[in-house]
Amino acid sequence: MDRILEQNLLYDFYGELLTEHQQRVYEDAVYNDMSLSEIAGEQGISRQGVHDLIKRCDKILQDYESKLHLVERFMAAKEKIGEIEQLTAEDTTDPEERMRRIRELSRSLLKEW
Amino acid sequence: MDRILEQNLLYDFYGELLTEHQQRVYEDAVYNDMSLSEIAGEQGISRQGVHDLIKRCDKILQDYESKLHLVERFMAAKEKIGEIEQLTAEDTTDPEERMRRIRELSRSLLKEW
Numbered sequence: 001m002d003r004i005l006e007q008n009l010l011y012d013f014y015g016e017l018l019t020e021h022q023q024r025v026y027e028d029a030v031y032n033d034m035s036l037s038e039i040a041g042e043q044g045i046s047r048q049g050v051h052d053l054i055k056r057c058d059k060i061l062q063d064y065e066s067k068l069h070l071v072e073r074f075m076a077a078k079e080k081i082g083e084i085e086q087l088t089a090e091d092t093t094d095p096e097e098r099m100r101r102i103r104e105l106s107r108s109l110l111k112e113w
Numbered sequence: 114m115d116r117i118l119e120q121n122l123l124y125d126f127y128g129e130l131l132t133e134h135q136q137r138v139y140e141d142a143v144y145n146d147m148s149l150s151e152i153a154g155e156q157g158i159s160r161q162g163v164h165d166l167i168k169r170c171d172k173i174l175q176d177y178e179s180k181l182h183l184v185e186r187f188m189a190a191k192e193k194i195g196e197i198e199q200l201t202a203e204d205t206t207d208p209e210e211r212m213r214r215i216r217e218l219s220r221s222l223l224k225e226w
Binding site: 013014016017064067068070074077078081082084085088089095098099100102103106107109110113 | 126127129130177180181183187190191194195197198201202208209211212213215216219220222223226
């Protein structure tokens with residue numbers, strides 16, 4: 001997965017577990033695409049300090065994911081929901097067959113949770 | 114929501130963030146339906162100690178949920194997937210209409226994530 005996308009996802013799930021200061025810096029770097037120097041100037045810390053803080057946040061967020069696997073669970077579910085959505089739009093397959101496939105996918109989603 | 118069901122769900126999502134000792138005691142109480150005295154005997158701690166530990170775990174798990182709302186997000190998604198599953202089984206409504214409704218539900222799920 002693309003690094004920025006991965007950081008976005010992890011932050012979306014676990015970002016609230018970071019401190020407010022960490023959140024501010026991490027959001028500036030990952031969401032607002034600011035440079036280390038810009039963030040350093042804004043936060044009144046060194047460029048190296050910003051760099052270390054971001055690395056530390058990456059590690060914290062990855063540790064939560066390696067314990068909880070919730071991003072992974074969500075992504076797997078999202079893929080199946082994407083398949084369902086595609087099946088509703090497809091018009092080359094028999095509707096009965098599409099409905100049967102949608103039922104299978106939705107049941108497997110319900111079972112996993 | 115039923116308390117045991119809520120404890121189960123919260124533990125299913127965030128249980129890995131408890132210590133191993135907390136996990137053992139909490140599982141005995143919530144999953145294995147053991148009494149406080151039974152757990153106390155097994156773990157070599159007082160009945161009151163078990164009681165306090167379970168309350169503390171409840172609080173930790175609820176705090177994670179109040180920050181992350183992931184159980185809430187999952188449950189809301191699950192409800193929509195349940196609707197999709199029901200629509201595939203229903204045979205009183207026009208199939209085109211059911212397909213349209215399934216498309217709406219799956220798209221709204223994809224958009225929320």
